[in-house]
Amino acid sequence: MSERHLACTVDELEPGTSMTVKGPVPAIALHRTESGAFFATADTCTHEEWSLGDEGDLEGDELVCPLHMARFDLATGKALCLPATLGLATYDVVVEAGQVFVVTEPRT
Template sequence: MGELIRVCSVSDLPDPGKSVFDVNGRMIAVFHVSGTFWAIDDMCTHDGGPLAEGELRGYTIICPRHGAQFDIRTGQAKTMPAVRATPAHKVVVKGDDVFVEINEDV
């Protein structure tokens, strides 16, 4: 198990909501949807666009540059022009604190 890094308080992100955090030099988009938190790299695998600047629709984030869609729960690319997943990371909530564990395997 990797290191848990505190990124915010539960109350910092509305539901639904999104924000970006620098976690050990890696930009991570954290999403709060239906009472659950999810985290993926804040980077579209098509052209490196900042995913968290896009529109959040349910469990889908839409890249603001070319419209590629990603599942925030898994990082999987759902539509072209992206064909590769963006890395997903484990999120742990302890009390009012939200932690991210970076998936170093990706």
């Protein structure tokens, strides 16, 4: 059953940054683009073990793993280039009353 998990307040995640959400297993990364849109993906890069919430970079609507430069589509989780060949799970994000929740059941 899917549950909402409080990740942070809107003000706690600056545009253009990501964070690893504390609590859910497997870990979820929450991202906020420069334009202010929120996305949630699996936290661990599908190439090797690397936290995309702690160390990932956002470029527009793409998430870049800085370890070997794999790129993922934030909305779909699709792997856009090597060395990643598998996409990331994605999760719904709900913003309510200044709080940001992730739905812990993956969409994909």
